[in-house]
């Protein structure tokens with residue numbers, strides 16, 4: 001045993017080292033934020049758990065590296081084992097009328113259909129579930145309930161204790177208006193019907209505890225979003241658009257709808273941005289940069305540009321989200337970044353009101 005290893009490592013010394021490590025987005029140190037749990041010291045071997053505000057934290061590796069370095073520099077430490085856990089904060093808006101154990105609801109909207117709203121909703125939900133978050137996906141698109149097809153689920157399991165049980169696919173709990181109406185039955189929705197349907201999706205469905213509920217909104221009018229906000233305040237909304245002007249005009253209306261309903265806008269995603277040709281050049285089928293310009297002009301974040309990729313369409317027809325079928329593809333990489341960015345933005349907003357992570361939030 002070397003001289004260094006003989007020194008007694010104390011929990012105080014470990015905590016002092018970790019109090020020098022910053023959480024890059026919350027602008028405070030890991031100890032002040034109450035992010036460190038279960039410090040164990042055996043001789044020179046130190047292990048501890050870092051409790052993140054989201055398991056989808058995009059800066060997890062940076063935090064791990066810096067925490068490891070800081071503790072490794074404590075005299076007597078021979079090895080450092082950094083474990084992770086997460087406690088997703090709720091922004092408090094969730095203390096809505098229904099008092100559901102859903103910590104954050106995120107609406108995915110667009111000005112009109114066919115821009116990839118459901119595709120973005122599905123893949124974001126799957127990415128978040130893959131990180132270990134508890135995720136629900138609510139298909140509230142009464143005009144085109146495509147989520148069951150895209151997630152490859154045909155029907156709901158039998159109801160339990162008088163409640164609907166969501167289907168489950170890729171670790172995501174799925175509920176859709178499509179499960180409740182007959183295939184190819186024309187849907188005519190009046191405002192009160194839509195309102196009660198959406199409310200039932202929240203009250204009569206056994207979601208269990210969720211970190212994130214991703215909601216695929218119907219395009220256009222704000223009826224569904226309004227019903228949602230009256231039942232379960234939304235933590236944020238994301239707008240999906242194509243790059244061309246006509247789609248941007250619609251997207252702007254979507255953005256304004258979120259603002260009117262007091263739903264914080266998390267940002268704009270531009271879909272079908274470009275097609276990469278076999279020689280590596282990019283073809284801007286629908287123009288380019290429109291989503292980014294819209295974001296700039298309206299003062300919201302630009303979350304990412306998703307290329308056109310035929311495998312997206314093939315997979316969604318077969319119930320296979322692209323982040324599952326082609327996780328390494330450029331499309332999936334953008335979707336991965338977008339999902340984690342959304343989770344981070346929600347956490348940062350939720351943490352603004354408090355200055356540490358409570359031991360238990362519910």
Ligand SMILES: Nc1ncnc2c1ncn2[C@@H]1O[C@H](COP(=O)(O)OP(=O)(O)O)[C@@H](O)[C@H]1O
Nearest residue numbers: 113114115116117118119307308309312313316
């Ligand atoms: N980036 C993309 N590349 C290729 N096809 C896409 C892409 N995004 C969406 N699609 C396809 O375009 C169609 C419309 O997308 P969808 O998500 O259903 O739009 P919305 O929900 O806005 O109506 C679907 O067939 C989908 O698979």
Ligand SMILES: [Mg+2]
Nearest residue numbers: 118141144146
């Ligand atoms: Mg759709």
